[in-house]
Amino acid sequence: MQTVQEDIRQLGVDSLWHALTQHKPLKDKPPMHIVRGEGCYIYDSEGNSYLDALAGLWCVNVGYGRKELAEIAKEQMTELAYLAPTMSHPKAILLADKLLKLLDIQGHVYFASSGSEANEAAFKIARQYQMQIGQYRRYKIISRHRAYHGNTFAAMTATGQAERKIGYDPLAPGFLHIPPPYPYRRHEKLTVEEHGDYAAQMLEDTIIYEGVETVAAFIMEPMISGGGVIVPPDNYIAKIRQICDRYGVVLIFDEVVSGFGRTGKLFGHWHWGIKPDIITFAKGISSGYMPLSATVVSNRIFEAFYGEANELKHFRHVNTYSAHPASTAVGLANIEIMLREDLPDNAMRMGAYIREGLKELEDHPYVGEIRGKGLLLGIETVADKTTKEPLAGSVIAGILNTCKEMGVLIGRNGNTVPGLANVLIMAPPLVLSEADADKIVHALKTAFAKSLAS
Secondary structure (H helix, E strand, C coil), X not given: CHHHHHHHHHHHHHHCCCCCCCCHHHHCCCCCCEEEXXXXXXXECCCCEXXXXXXXXXXXXXXXXXXXXXXXXXXXXXXCCCCCCCCCCHXXXXXXXXXXXXXXXXXXXXXXXXXXXXXXXXXXXXXXXXXXXXXXXXXXXXXXXXXXXXXXXXXXXXXXXXXXXXXXXXXCCCEEEECCCCXXXXXXCCCHHHHHHHHHHHHHHHHHHHCHHHEEEXXXXXXXXXXXXXXXXXXXXXXXXXXXXXXXXXXXXXXXXXXCCCCCCCCHHHHCCCCCCEXXXXXXXXXXXXXXXXXXXXXXXXXXXXXXXXXXXXXXXXXXXCCCHHHHHHHXXXXXXXXXCCHHHHHHHHHHHHHHHCHHXXXXXXXXXXXXXXXXXXXXXXXXXXXXXXXXXXXXXXXXHHHHHCCEECEECCCCCCCCCCEEEECCCCCCCHHHHHHHHHHHHXXXXXXXXX
């Protein structure tokens, strides 16, 4: 059995192209070979267990090993494995209706397979909408530095992380970036609220400077996730909504990470009580059990696509696996689990519990700030608390390795902004228990203590 496992690990090095990975070191040290998962834990081929404090890629919200979801997928595949997305089937209809009711939105839902695809659809909808209401010159999409919106060309162009885009120029035309609100690194003369006003003003200034008649949409995560877990000031999002309304700009919320309980509420934007025109989801919508994403569009936008068959006013866009029967069946069941077990509330409680457990780390010389909402948490590491100089990458790697040695997998905002890949990230499954949270806290405290000694 050991020989078989070693053979397949080597085969993985020889044949599989791993995401976001430099493969040269893998020749001597193959990556972790994971064979199963249960709850918050994954297990490798050697029998070691790891508390996955990243929930895969921030997505396994209901935890690993949910046999109920596997049975739902099996049942749906047996009954109807696939259907062309120009037709409809019960699970897609029920899931769309469920989303609209939960969001309290009068609208329509377009399904795809990934967050990148959901955002691509949102960009095309926004541009076509503007054209069909007579705003023919509106095509520009504004997004923010540090944000991540996907890896397809338009979504990658909208992404505000320079290292993700090196080598792929020329990128898609018509995309602009503005600074995000970043309270920890705000100007020292500004209060947090003033900083929120300033960051929102950057959007208004850009719309005016670019020409109001040329801007189609603004896309933002309610709180930046992979770019460093950056929570905006409370006044920021309301001002963004006002600015978009004032200038006729479509407001898109990217809730690929923050949706479905991650931040302690079912949807991230609920923390601020502001509704967008378009919302994109993925990850937690199916907890990673099946590829699924959604682009939710208000009827104010959707109704601009009504017309005669020969007018080409319909949304001329299709994904082969849009509204896939098995994916939507699993998505529907996944949401039912989340609501039944009140996982958003558990995320809120466990997030607060971890924050309390890490409180003493706030005095550590390498800790600049601990921030986040629910079970989307970040620790900004610094070499100097006064200058806020980012901590050296080698020291951060040591902290992560110590946590791994203690059976806890912590993340980092790697391949994002040059010189600022200094934020440790935690986004464990929403089924996290206090015992699991204690394990995360203990590993981090131990790792930071060791970082000073080495």
